[in-house]
Amino acid sequence: MDFQLSDDQRALRAGMRELLAGRFGRDRMRAALDGGGGVGGALWRELGAAGLFALRLPETAGGVGLGLPESVLVFDEVGRCLLPGPLIATQLAAGAVQGAAEGEAVVALAEAGRPVGHLAAADALLVLDGDAARLLSGGALRRLVGEAEPVRSLDPGTPLWRVPGPDGYEGEPLPDGARLRREGALLAAAEQLGSAARSLEAAVQHARAREQFGAPIGSFQAVKHLCAGMLVRTETARAAVYAAAVTADPVEIAGAKLLADEAAVGNARDCLQVHGGMGFTWEADVHLHLKRAWLRAGQWLTAADAEEALAAGLG
Known part of the structure; x- marks a missing residue:
């Protein structure tokens, strides 16, 4: 089986990177954080026009017709x-x-027992409770928003609200909630992979530019070892995530999420170590990747649930 990316897949990836660089560069990211980290309506519509949300819908339904990979x-x-x-x-x-x-519409994620991110911007809620899924919208959503309480978020880019438990949700049942959770976990793993790769790049860039004792800190063995470990984590997670995207196997998705979470959190921590004290300042972006990685690790499929799925797959 050939796991190399096709020319079309490479073009898709390059096009998305170019789009995001032009529409959501560092200045716009920082402006979003200063504004409370909410969803920007104009940017959301731009992403919709680019086909991000319709990527997997069939062409007969107005979608792009592509797949999970x-x-x-x-x-x-x-x-x-x-x-x-x-x-x-x-x-x-x-x-x-x-x-x-x-x-034109924002669908937020609600998981039993966890705060809901971006609730104020949501036009609908995808509610996951175990392997069951529901869709909450309209008056039921407005009532829920009225009962919700804002809570302090670890990630400044993800405002959070505490909402009633699963018994308080109404909504329309959705088929195959287990599949939705698996696919959500895989896409979250892909986001973690991207974050891990960016942390690695930031660490290497800083190690090349920052000098101590008349030499770049990247020439020091301890820093080399940190960056090498970050590369190993990233590429191990990449192999797992890409393979799970092809097979869509539940056990492989669990392994991919576990490895990607470890790569995103571990790389951000090591990137902070490479940056030293300046990495913890608000002006640096390193700590933002760590906070987002921590938050994502608790969504869709936690480490404990992923480990249980892997253990069950060995039986």
């Missing part, structure tokens, strides 16, 4: 730039929520 490539690029908003939930529910495919 292509979505993984796109969300890999999304993870590099700290793009805010519930992009995964919106793509997964694009066929069920009017306007979601075009970027």
